[in-house]
Amino acid sequence: MRKFTYLVPKTLDEAISLHEARGERAKYIAGGTDVLVKIKEGKLAPDYLISLKHILSQDRPFLNNETGELYVGAFMTHRSIEKSPLVQLHYPILHDAVKNIGSVQIRNVATIGGNLVNAVPSADGAIPLIALDGKAHIYSAKGERTMELLRFFLGPGQCDLGRGEILTEVVIPPQRPRTGSAYMKHGRREAMELPMLGVGVLLSLEEDLNTCAQARICLGVAAPTPFRALMAEKFLVGKAINAENLAEAGRIAGDESRVRDSIRGVAWYRREMVGVLVKRMGLKALERAENKAEGGRLTV
Amino acid sequence: MAREVSFVFNGNPMKMTVGDHWTLLHLIREELGYLGTKEGCGSGECGACTVIVDGEAVNSCLFLAAEIDGRELLTIEGLAVGDGTLHPLQKAFIENGGIQCGFCSPGMIMAGKALLDENPNATEEEIKEAIAGNLCRCTGYVQIIESIKSVSGHQTEEPRVIAWKTEENDRDA
Numbered sequence A: 001m002r003k004f005t006y007l008v009p010k011t012l013d014e015a016i017s018l019h020e021a022r023g024e025r026a027k028y029i030a031g032g033t034d035v036l037v038k039i040k041e042g043k044l045a046p047d048y049l050i051s052l053k054h055i056l057s058q059d060r061p062f063l064n065n066e067t068g069e070l071y072v073g074a075f076m077t078h079r080s081i082e083k084s085p086l087v088q089l090h091y092p093i094l095h096d097a098v099k100n101i102g103s104v105q106i107r108n109v110a111t112i113g114g115n116l117v118n119a120v121p122s123a124d125g126a127i128p129l130i131a132l133d134g135k136a137h138i139y140s141a142k143g144e145r146t147m148e149l150l151r152f153f154l155g156p157g158q159c160d161l162g163r164g165e166i167l168t169e170v171v172i173p174p175q176r177p178r179t180g181s182a183y184m185k186h187g188r189r190e191a192m193e194l195p196m197l198g199v200g201v202l203l204s205l206e207e208d209l210n211t212c213a214q215a216r217i218c219l220g221v222a223a224p225t226p227f228r229a230l231m232a233e234k235f236l237v238g239k240a241i242n243a244e245n246l247a248e249a250g251r252i253a254g255d256e257s258r259v260r261d262s263i264r265g266v267a268w269y270r271r272e273m274v275g276v277l278v279k280r281m282g283l284k285a286l287e288r289a290e291n292k293a294e295g296g297r298l299t300v
Numbered sequence B: 001m002a003r004e005v006s007f008v009f010n011g012n013p014m015k016m017t018v019g020d021h022w023t024l025l026h027l028i029r030e031e032l033g034y035l036g037t038k039e040g041c042g043s044g045e046c047g048a049c050t051v052i053v054d055g056e057a058v059n060s061c062l063f064l065a066a067e068i069d070g071r072e073l074l075t076i077e078g079l080a081v082g083d084g085t086l087h088p089l090q091k092a093f094i095e096n097g098g099i100q101c102g103f104c105s106p107g108m109i110m111a112g113k114a115l116l117d118e119n120p121n122a123t124e125e126e127i128k129e130a131i132a133g134n135l136c137r138c139t140g141y142v143q144i145i146e147s148i149k150s151v152s153g154h155q156t157e158e159p160r161v162i163a164w165k166t167e168e169n170d171r172d173a
């Protein structure tokens, strides 16, 4: 591999000042599953790699019991999120997504932050965190700023990070009661493939366990950035959650998509599949909401 | 740039100087001279370079050697015991035809070992998931899955060897 100097700061401030002093010649690295591949391919040629892996932070998602917020640290590996009982039980949409990223070997080192900062339209980690109304926390020499994760993505491979800024975590607000969620990546095979389409649906139900109180329909690879099908979401609110209404929501979401022909799939097929999968994930979300309806407020 | 790292290599404490840009795979093959770990794609796709770091399977082609500092590294050479007795997984691969050309085998076995160390009763589904990142051009995977399954405590079907003995008995009859 091309030569570089590897720097290992222990704090955010140290990382930022190391980056500032080296400017364009420096690149952050977390799990390295993207950066190292690009260096090997000659697409990146940094003189300095600044590791974010030794900055002290939590190593698994945790719930703030006072506020009910879930903290997903940017430096957490996909594997530690996948294995979190808290995520498995209460944030199944996130579990669905991370457990199918790459392979076990990749998930053991690749981080959720690296996945988001890459900002590829197919980033599996982005869809569930957007559906969960996640907020991105970003740190720089000027201090911390936060933004809706949805707005973090500007275009293919482009996110709202200034030079030297570090994504530190995604914070998820408390979920409404009677919420269920599901994600599916659609491709030719389950493992080791970037999705042709990523579909996440989150539904919160009224007390009757049937009427939709709130809906999130989030799509990956259906537009240049991960996006929410707002019209489809709006259609569902106040309606009964059943196969018919979910199919209609899927059709609307398909119309909202800006799918393209690409080597992984043609546009018309992708649009059709948005419809099919929004319905399928909606039914799964409904089932999950019903299953844990009596679970009450979560404390872990 | 280079730096000094200390780590445990197949049970032996080591101290050495590594280049910042070295991958763990380079360290193992080119510097330490252990050739069991293979390089297939060099980009995380094939799993031939799988080793175990602190109990977790990783692709050594995408892992910086500098990151091995303070950790425990296990490669395929660390599985057999001193007198050459093979690890049960290695035996299982031989007995079940899990090895043909052998190029994928070290990676497959290390991925299987990381799984069984964590979950000794892994099911077929869990085995498939654990080796989803390992490519094999020869076996068609069935024998590899059988090999790992035969060592896992989770055996729903009759162990293979009994079925085989029955066949032999039939032939004798």
Ligand SMILES: Cc1cc2nc3c(=O)[nH]c(=O)nc-3n(C[C@H](O)[C@H](O)[C@H](O)COP(=O)(O)OP(=O)(O)OC[C@H]3O[C@@H](n4cnc5c(N)ncnc54)[C@H](O)[C@@H]3O)c2cc1C
Binding pocket: A027, A028, A029, A030, A031, A032, A033, A034, A035, A036, A037, A052, A074, A075, A100, A101, A102, A103, A106, A109, A110, A111, A112, A113, A114, A115, A116, A117, A118, A122, A123, A124, A125, A161, A165, A166, A167, A168, A192, A193, A194, A195, B043, B044, B045
């Ligand atoms: C074989 C293989 C299979 C893959 N499969 C999938 C898949 O199924 N789905 C999927 O979505 N992706 C997949 N990927 C892509 C990639 O592994 C993931 O996106 C991964 O999560 C990237 O994380 P990382 O920590 O390895 O990133 P790195 O390579 O360390 O970093 C990626 C980029 O983000 C920057 N960065 C990292 N963390 C931060 C931070 N906290 N703040 C600011 N900048 C940061 C780095 O400078 C770099 O530009 C795959 C990759 C490989 C090699």
Ligand code: FES
Binding pocket: B038, B039, B040, B041, B042, B043, B044, B045, B046, B047, B048, B049, B050, B059, B060, B061, B062
């Ligand atoms: S050589 Fe490392 S995954 Fe192929």
Ligand code: FES
Binding pocket: B098, B099, B100, B101, B102, B103, B104, B105, B135, B136, B137, B138, B139
């Ligand atoms: S035995 Fe030849 S690649 Fe698997």
